[in-house]
Amino acid sequence: MFQDNSPLAERMRPTTLDQLIGQEHLVGSKGILRRSIEAGRIPSMILWGPPGTGKTTLANIIANQVKMSFHTLSAISSGVKDVREVINNIRSGSKAILFIDEIHRFNKSQQDALLGAVEKGTITLIGATTENPSFEVNAALLSRCQVYTLNHLDKQHLRSIVDQAMTTDVEMKKLSIDVKETEALFNLSGGDARKLLNLFELVVKSFEKNGKSELNDERVIDVAQRKTVLYDKKGEMHYDIISAFIKSIRGSDPNAAVYYLARMIEGGEDVKFIARRLLILASEDIGNANPTALVLANTTFQSVNVIGYPESRIILSQCVTYLACSPKSNASYMAINRAQQEVLKSGDLPVPMPVRNAPTKLMKDQGYGKGYKYAHDFPGNFAYMDFLPEELGDTQFYNPGKNPREEEMRKFLRNRWKEKYGY
8 A cells, every 4th residue: 555665754744834834933924034044044043842843854944945055964973073074075155054963962072163164154054952052052152053942843733734644645645544533643742743643654554454544542552552651631741741740849749749750751751851850940949948959959960961761760760759858948049030120120230339349459549349348357257248239228139938947047147137138
């Protein structure tokens, strides 16, 4: 029955912007990237998003649309030598796109090898990554690129992709496909178009008989052999599970937390994504109530990067249960929120003269640093003085949480500042 041996996902790969389903914020009628493509002005860019959301496809479409030569490297198998070879092979004066898949896997020296060519315009770099570029791409390269975020495909997008496959693919059109249920198909795909089409094709092939096939949840799960967990019946599993995971730890429930951890592990969630969220939570939700939480979370992040699955599940479980059982405080998180809001409201207030830096004689003569009290010259290593701008007076940004450790901090502050900040 099937004559084309290439996978359905490859046969259905869009070749124009109008064929691309999803990412309307970038390539819709008013999308910022569509406008750049249609104008023929393509900046170097990082395409950041989950697997199967169209990063590679979009890079190919851009190259076709603007008629530029297209070179591709995989960061998994390429090094500095490969990067320089591609750059050297580009004819002087010609315009070329260099697409690097999984650019987050390039180390600093490999990323640095791209800088000169990107800055001179020898190449237009398009990097694809599933990882946050601010963590994985060095600042020098990141500053030379636009970052475009691709979103998970929702159920409407996934349904449109399946409909498109049934009505436009030559091989699929040969079949009479009765679509009974799609919940399992959509949930198991996790918003990944490639995974969706591969599973859809596998189900259709497995149950095709006399030119007819039926799609339902039971058959989808049977074919998938439960290798991927069916997270929920409502879709958007990635966000629902991580939300429940974080809230369970914040709510001091290690049982629920480790359960949702298991759901993510069995569902194939990126180990670095989980560890990064734990690192954020350790500061945002525990903070100074137990500073060791941040130390353990950071060690966990570093460890799982070295170990990987399956052993990293043990390290994650240790960290998750520890964080869930830790006292909680969001006082540091609220403090920086209040301080940033004040900066936005009051702007660049003048720094008090006593705490200004005075590296030159002229600045000293103008009063910079005059009246500053060096804390270590005073009893208890403390000297009462004003550090905030005069306009802010006794504004309190940090209010210690109601837990033993931060109550000690409150007592420390009250003993020194008396009534100044209301401690």
